[in-house]
Amino acid sequence: MSNRWAVRAGRAFDGEKFLAGGATVVVEGDRIIGVEPAAHALPDDVRVTEVAGTLLPGLVDCHVHLVATGAFPGAPGSLEWAGTADVAALDEVITENLRSQAVAGVTTVRDLGDVGFRVLAHRDRQGEGLPRVLAAGPPVTTPGGHCHFLGGGIDPADPPSQERAVADRSDRGVDVVKVMASGGFLTPGSDQLGAQFESAVLRRLVDAAHAAGLRVVAHTHSITGAEVALDAGIDGLEHFTCLAEGGAPAPPELLERVAAAGVTVDPTLGNDPSRFPPVSQMPPHILEMLDRIGISDRDAHFEQMARNSLRLREHGIRVVSGLDAGAMPAKLHGHLWRSVAELVRGGWPVGEALATATSVAADDCGVDSGRLAAGRLADLLVVDGDVASDVEALGRPSAVWVGGVPVAG
Ligand SMILES: [Zn+2]
Secondary structure: OOOEEEEEEEEEEOOOOEEOOOEEEEEEOOEEEEEEOOOOOOOOOOEEEEEEEEEEEOEEEEEEOOOOOOOOOOOOOHHHHHHHOOHHHHHHHHHHHHHHHHHOOEEEEEEOOOOOOHHHHHHHOOOOOOOEEEEOOOOEEOOOOOOHHHOOEOOOOOHHHHHHHHHHHHHHOOOOEEEEOOOOOOOOOOOOOOOOOOHHHHHHHHHHHHHOOOOEEEEEEEHHHHHHHHHOOOOEEEEEEEEEOOEOOOOHHHHHHHHHHOOEEEOOOOOOHHHOOOHHHOOHHHHHHHHHHOOOOHHHHHHHHHHHHHHHHHOOOOEOOOOOEOOOOOOOOOOHHHHHHHHHHOOOOHHHHHHOOOHHHHHHHOOOOOOOOOOOEOOEEEEOOOOOOOHHHHHOEEEEEEOOEEOOO
8 A cells, every 4th residue: 555645626726826727736754746637647546635625735824922822811911921921831822822823724833922932842842733833932122122021131232142142042943033123012111113223233133143044033013123124134024014103104215125135024914803902992002103103093004004015015025924823812823814815905916925825935934845846845725715716715724734644623
């Protein structure tokens, strides 16, 4: 008996494009060994699973917080809770979140905000049928700065502490370094419209990380934060919300700079609207920020973000999708499909939007998945419906495999 098996679907997306007439994907061990037309005849000893719906590569969520669950009730926020939680509680939450991601068809997650490097332990013992994990450890921030409660604060006036922060992460084996270039919505007292570090400080961090073979991604909501991060030679921009006094349209000259520098942008789009609080219930520091940028309405803000996302595409910027899962109630683990759907709502062609969460994301993360192609990891997803005409079908998974291992629904 052959140990090869195959999954056959009448509709398929290979990570870059839809395959007319679907596909038969042949798997051996943890790898795809062939991608054939749907009608392709296979030897009798190859077990074939016929599926309805659309077959795709498993999704890659480039921005998650496994220590936090968006389902966590009330204040303090989930990430703040994680900063105070013990190891057993963190491990429980991390495992539960990985499970939510896997059943949703997210077969790789990049964690960009950890506590005590707990996520690294889960990465190293990847559970059967759970997603692959890439981990940054605690984000580097200023004392009292954005997400300081995750434990990644460094002294901006003390260069050795900055180099130590990178060396510590490198010694522990992180996959990427995350730095908070601006304040954030989740941290009262941090300035979402400003910059947390001077570019010389960020440059020291980036140089040290590059010397250790690590890429650096920067959280930034502000234009100023993005400029400082670009000055410092950053590799990726998270959120890239482009907030400034008076508005949040992405300035053309900034977009040109990002494109010329070859910097990846992860706009962290997508929210569950039923779990997003109305403006009237938002905390005072967020209302104050909305007032400064001149936006009083949450939907107007989301529309601006969608318009910005289309400008990224128009400027030829490499875009990857990450939900920021766990950061808040409207961003549940496993809901990466909402980021992709939001790009489509903003005007992106469906295939290109899907690529931001499959082939482009996998390449950017350095993971050998994200494509239906011989030699790639057999991370596969089947969803109920025709994704080409209904992108929300991406949120209706019916079968998932990680490295050829089925994920039990
Ligand atoms: Zn985040």
